[in-house]
Amino acid sequence: VAADAPRDVVRKRNPRGQGGALREQLIDAAARLLASAEQPESLTLRQVAREVGVAPASIYGHFADFGALFNHILDLRYRELAGVLRAAGAQASPLGRLVGICVAYVGWGVHHPGEYRTLFGGRIPPGVTIADHEPGVELLEFMTAALAGVVDPEGCMAPEEHAEAGLLMWTSLHGLVAARAEHPKIDWPPWRDQAAAIVALHSANDRHRIAEFAANVAVQ
Amino acid sequence: VAADAPRDVVRKRNPRGQGGALREQLIDAAARLLASAEQPESLTLRQVAREVGVAPASIYGHFADFGALFNHILDLRYRELAGVLRAAGAQASPLGRLVGICVAYVGWGVHHPGEYRTLFGGRIPPGVTIADHEPGVELLEFMTAALAGVVDPEGCMAPEEHAEAGLLMWTSLHGLVAARAEHPKIDWPPWRDQAAAIVALHSANDRHRIAEFAANVAVQ
DNA sequence: TGTACATCAGTGAACGCGCGTTCACTGATGTAC
DNA sequence: TGTACATCAGTGAACGCGCGTTCACTGATGTAC
16 A cells, blocks of 8 residues: 555646546656666556556556556557667668668667567566567568678578578677676677677678778667 | 465475475475476576475575575576586587587577576566676686687787677677577577577688587587 | 536555565474483 | 473464556536536
């Protein structure tokens, strides 16, 4: 009881026609909590209610259950990441495109550890099932195509070769993000350099040439 | 109450001088539960008690608290992995040594997802703190040295370069194990091939040459 | 213009669950007299 | 040889916690007559 009620700021009930406002507040609060790195464990319904300053039961007026809210914000974050990668990949040269996508991916992961862990690290609240398409399948294809554009510009290789190479590169980038988040005590080199090094290895390009491209990629 | 007592097999109390037997049973049960992939969530004290067929309180006769039991089996698994890597690295050629260590690492991770996730994926029960040295620091050094033995046999490079290269290779191997465990829906190529490909890239060796070495590495 | 009423936005208390931990206890077994 | 007693191995019930979910409710506000 005491744990649920530390709403120092007493929330004002929304005016009549605007019950939907709480829905937005719930989404915002859940997104904020997911983003905050302070909590290594996964999001809970009661945390969200506390953050907004509302009774836990109030959530059911806007979402069928906690899983629905959770899946909703997961979907938002996934779309956000997809947009970031699309923007970063909008470049003329195939190599610029590849580096843009990969560096933006790692940068997003490093700057959004909570979201990344949830989207790609399997850190899901117990009892919740992911409704969505396995997120990242199309994202993986996006990356794979960009890699193929660099290592196989003529289109000589088999699609399976492209897929394997893309998958392998993605696991390495994923490992980079995951390891940095899970082992904060390690004295990590700059993430941009590490991402560039991975891309260089997987695209058989010179590391310093890639690093130049990588330096210009914007993140978030 | 009901959840704690489904001990269909009624355990017999140990005879007088052998109270220590329960300690071993607790360790075994905890190790078994950690290994079982059925439970994606982390180990609990009550699960262990249930598995052994004993009251939850009985654990306190043998361990100060749940964290002590948990750290104990973590330490066992870490030593086990260290032994596996040491054995796999006992080879004449530097390249054989490197491939042995890396392939054994990935193989152990793939075959022990629960243990791997706990040791390297930060999947720790809430409330438990890892007493140990950050596990894997010496393991990382071991891998780093093996990589340096291949890419820098003359010892021309700076130690920091070795460390960076080793760290990067480890993140990629880690990503391989983590991604395979976290995304079981993906149609993964054989883990041995993937591990070989990573090692080939990071050691600037031919992929198929590495694959030959990798084929001979025993796992577990 | 005043009043009854329906609706809306959200509440409060409880449910049952599993968790780690505590504390007083039980009952068998070896040992001392 | 028999009996009192200490010790040992483990128990049973309870504690307080946070969780997702339910259900009957409250109180303000707009609308209809």
